[in-house]
Amino acid sequence: MKQSLQLKIGQQLTMTPQLQQAIRLLQLSTLDLQQEIQEALDSNPMLEVNEEESTAADSGNKNSDSSDTHLKEASQTGDSAHEIEETPAIPDSDAPEWQENIPEDLPVDTQWDDIYQSAPTGTGLAAPDENDSQFENRHQTDESLQSHLMWQLNLTPMSDRDKAIAMTIIDAVEPSGLLGSTIEELQTGLHEDLEDFEEDELMAVLHRIQQFDPIGVAAQDLSDCLTIQLNQLANDTPFLEQAKLIVAKHLDLLGSRDYKTLMRRTRLKEAGLAQAVQLIQGLTPHPGEQIYSGETEYVVPDVFVSKQDDRWVVNLNPDIAPKIRINNDYAALVKRADSSSDNTFLRDNLQEARWFLKSLQSRNETLLKVASCIVEKQQGFLDHGAEAMKPLVLHDIADAVGMHESTISRVTTQKYMHTPQGILELKYFFSSHVSTDSGGECSSTAIRAIIKKLVAAENPKKPLSDSKITALLEEQGIKVARRTIAKYRESLNIPASNERKRLV
Numbered sequence: 001m002k003q004s005l006q007l008k009i010g011q012q013l014t015m016t017p018q019l020q021q022a023i024r025l026l027q028l029s030t031l032d033l034q035q036e037i038q039e040a041l042d043s044n045p046m047l048e049v050n051e052e053e054s055t056a057a058d059s060g061n062k063n064s065d066s067s068d069t070h071l072k073e074a075s076q077t078g079d080s081a082h083e084i085e086e087t088p089a090i091p092d093s094d095a096p097e098w099q100e101n102i103p104e105d106l107p108v109d110t111q112w113d114d115i116y117q118s119a120p121t122g123t124g125l126a127a128p129d130e131n132d133s134q135f136e137n138r139h140q141t142d143e144s145l146q147s148h149l150m151w152q153l154n155l156t157p158m159s160d161r162d163k164a165i166a167m168t169i170i171d172a173v174e175p176s177g178l179l180g181s182t183i184e185e186l187q188t189g190l191h192e193d194l195e196d197f198e199e200d201e202l203m204a205v206l207h208r209i210q211q212f213d214p215i216g217v218a219a220q221d222l223s224d225c226l227t228i229q230l231n232q233l234a235n236d237t238p239f240l241e242q243a244k245l246i247v248a249k250h251l252d253l254l255g256s257r258d259y260k261t262l263m264r265r266t267r268l269k270e271a272g273l274a275q276a277v278q279l280i281q282g283l284t285p286h287p288g289e290q291i292y293s294g295e296t297e298y299v300v301p302d303v304f305v306s307k308q309d310d311r312w313v314v315n316l317n318p319d320i321a322p323k324i325r326i327n328n329d330y331a332a333l334v335k336r337a338d339s340s341s342d343n344t345f346l347r348d349n350l351q352e353a354r355w356f357l358k359s360l361q362s363r364n365e366t367l368l369k370v371a372s373c374i375v376e377k378q379q380g381f382l383d384h385g386a387e388a389m390k391p392l393v394l395h396d397i398a399d400a401v402g403m404h405e406s407t408i409s410r411v412t413t414q415k416y417m418h419t420p421q422g423i424l425e426l427k428y429f430f431s432s433h434v435s436t437d438s439g440g441e442c443s444s445t446a447i448r449a450i451i452k453k454l455v456a457a458e459n460p461k462k463p464l465s466d467s468k469i470t471a472l473l474e475e476q477g478i479k480v481a482r483r484t485i486a487k488y489r490e491s492l493n494i495p496a497s498n499e500r501k502r503l504v
Helices: 018-025 029-043 051-063 145-154 162-171 183-193 199-209 221-232 240-249 249-253 259-266 270-281 339-379 377-383 394-401 405-414 444-456 465-475 482-491
Strands: 047-049 068-069 303-308 311-315 325-326 416-419 420-426 431-437 440-443
Touching: 018 339, 018 405, 029 047, 029 325, 029 339, 145 162, 145 183, 162 183, 162 199, 183 199, 221 240, 221 249, 221 270, 221 325, 240 249, 240 259, 240 270, 249 259, 303 339, 311 339, 325 339, 339 394, 339 405, 394 405, 431 444, 440 444, 444 465, 444 482, 465 482
Parallel strands: 303 416
Antiparallel strands: 047 325, 068 311, 303 311, 416 420, 431 440
8 A cells, every 4th residue: 555645625614713712702601701701801911890891880870871772663764773791902102012023813723722731720829718609509409309308307306216116207208298108118127126126116216207397398299298287277167077078089180170079979069069169279299399409590691682762772781790901011011123021921812801891792783783683673572472473583683693503592591681481592583484374474472372361261061172272273263283382382281171161
């Protein structure tokens, strides 16, 4: 096999480090962006918070509307205009020396560390104070059901033997609050650990735990759980005995909404059965879910939309990120034609700071441009609600703003808009379409809103079936298949018609 050299000409897609950073900042959520900016402030000495400009900008926004984005009605102008407060640029007159000999672009297929040595992250500069770093964690409610029960067990006077049995029971409790093991399985395990163990000991301790908060925990099944909760009610509660009878013997009939058979078995009239069912519906079938063990998720709107003088106004949230700038005093220390390590460190951080500010400005401009285009196309939704939502896909916005669909997808992911209809993710405004008899289009979001409205107004004794909803939509000129209605109904967490049936 003979070796040889060959030259080939080809094309491939490459990205500069600036573009990589801009894309990464563009797809960050508001909270992630705030963390990213704080890390940049901690690691780059060239960046600082522009507190004076932030104060002036806040006061200026209250007294004038010069930075607002106005969307005029489509019937009047049909176009939109917007302004955005740009990130402060580095003044040329303050530091003419360090402005020179700094490249605007880097070669493609390079990384930050290939050209510049980034400063260490904020976590490596100083050891955090243990009294301050865990402030948020100390105030978070992150308690599991088992720990909540163990806390009550430690406050309950019991012998060591009973506590050992109680700990075995608590370990068998599932997150829903019901027991994950049968009584026989618990007995088998306790026989191996305790001498002369008897079944009465297990049942006695189990009954005490079932009185712990939340009431009904450690129940053997759903019927047992609801019975425990009913026993906590006052004896003079109306229809209490009837409710206990239904829960103990006829829970399957109640689950299938077979009210005729239920009235015959319990010998109750419709009004009495309705009172007993209402009493049961006030109980908690899964008491363990009352103990919240997750982390709180915060939603901060990136864009505010309001109507002023019969036109929609779009503003970026001024509080989503601190206004930062380059420290001119540090930047002036950069010397021309100096290759010392200190000067190289300053020059590298200066260039990185300039690119970071430029990427932030590009992110704000892109977000405002996309949000303005969405508001322009969805003015009917803002005026009348979800039923007036128009069909919209990423390609429509991409064509309107002159960007790629992937860029629109990054902009609309985990970005939220504060509207008169609520705080909604930008992705919410995109939906597929269904053709109407008149030749127009109806969005899937509008169809979901119509379904929700029809179900809310239905007769609870005779709920609307999917076929009936399909017929009602067809009367409005919207042709949708029954299976599509079922899919939309399930996405709205609306049960089937037989499960929605109830007594008046």
